[in-house]
Amino acid sequence: MSLSDYLLSTFGIYGLPVLFAVLLIGAIGVPMPGSLLLVAAGSFVEQGEIDQWSVLALASLGVILGDNVGYALGRWGGRRLVRWMSKLVGGERRLEHVEEWLKRRGGMGIFMSRWLLTPLGPFVNLVSGMAGYPWPRFLLLAVAGEVLWVILYVTLGKLFSDRVGAISEVLGDFTWALVGLILAVLLGWKLWQYVRPSDSSDSSDSERPGQAK
Numbered sequence: 001m002s003l004s005d006y007l008l009s010t011f012g013i014y015g016l017p018v019l020f021a022v023l024l025i026g027a028i029g030v031p032m033p034g035s036l037l038l039v040a041a042g043s044f045v046e047q048g049e050i051d052q053w054s055v056l057a058l059a060s061l062g063v064i065l066g067d068n069v070g071y072a073l074g075r076w077g078g079r080r081l082v083r084w085m086s087k088l089v090g091g092e093r094r095l096e097h098v099e100e101w102l103k104r105r106g107g108m109g110i111f112m113s114r115w116l117l118t119p120l121g122p123f124v125n126l127v128s129g130m131a132g133y134p135w136p137r138f139l140l141l142a143v144a145g146e147v148l149w150v151i152l153y154v155t156l157g158k159l160f161s162d163r164v165g166a167i168s169e170v171l172g173d174f175t176w177a178l179v180g181l182i183l184a185v186l187l188g189w190k191l192w193q194y195v196r197p198s199d200s201s202d203s204s205d206s207e208r209p210g211q212a213k
Contacts, residue, residue: 004033011037012044016054020062027066028073029085029122034063035153042157052154059150060143067114067125067142074129082126098123102131107141114145115152 011018019037026032038059045052074082086095098120102109110128113120128138 004036007033007037008040011040015050016058019055020058023059023062024066024069027063027121027125028069029126035118038150038153039157039160042154042159043161044157045154046158046161055154056147056150059154060147063146063150064139064142067121067146068139070122070125071129071133071135071138074126075132076129082130085126086123095123095126099127099131102127107137110138110141111145114142115149118149 007018007022011022019041022032022037023034026034041050041055041059044050045055070085073085077085082095101120102124105112110124110133113124
């Protein structure tokens with residue numbers, strides 16, 4: 001039995017505490033099928049098995065708390081702990097890519113990583129803490145983005161309650177495709193910046209003989 005199947009069955013038995021715990025741990029950085037459980041929760045809401053407002057409240061609280069734990073680890077945990085966390089969530093190189101991306105996007109990057117580019121979320125939390133990003137602003141952006149994410153996925157679960165697995169798989173593939181595209185653009189930008197100064201210096205050198213004449 002896969003982790004997703006196990007958590008789905010556990011969620012069916014124990015309900016909202018499982019959803020809360022999975023989203024909290026996933027936001028900190030441990031790989032968890034949070035999107036799948038949110039879609040499943042929407043399906044249970046549609047079937048009348050759990051209350052919608054309880055799902056929205058507990059899910060939002062869990063993921064927001066996880067975001068703030070990640071932020072605190074980045075700010076006060078030390079570089080060694082951050083490196084260990086970065087390996088846990090996918091590698092230190094990806095952490096560096098996210099750091100460059102966040103410098104360019106700022107608050108919009110934090111907001112987008114909550115609901116659209118969710119795989120970047122744990123990295124963004126760590127980087128925001130490391131960079132000393134103002135916590136009140138981080139909290140505001142995290143709350144806005146995470147509540148939007150929870151509402152979107154629970155609503156999808158309600159609308160497609162008989163296709164929970166298929167919907168979650170499609171959304172996961174789409175999200176990773178967006179992440180790959182962004183990282184490719186960042187890499188291309190860095191390469192262009194690396195090549196451009198050499199071009200300009202070559203052109204300036206070629207002009208000097210003309211000036212001497």
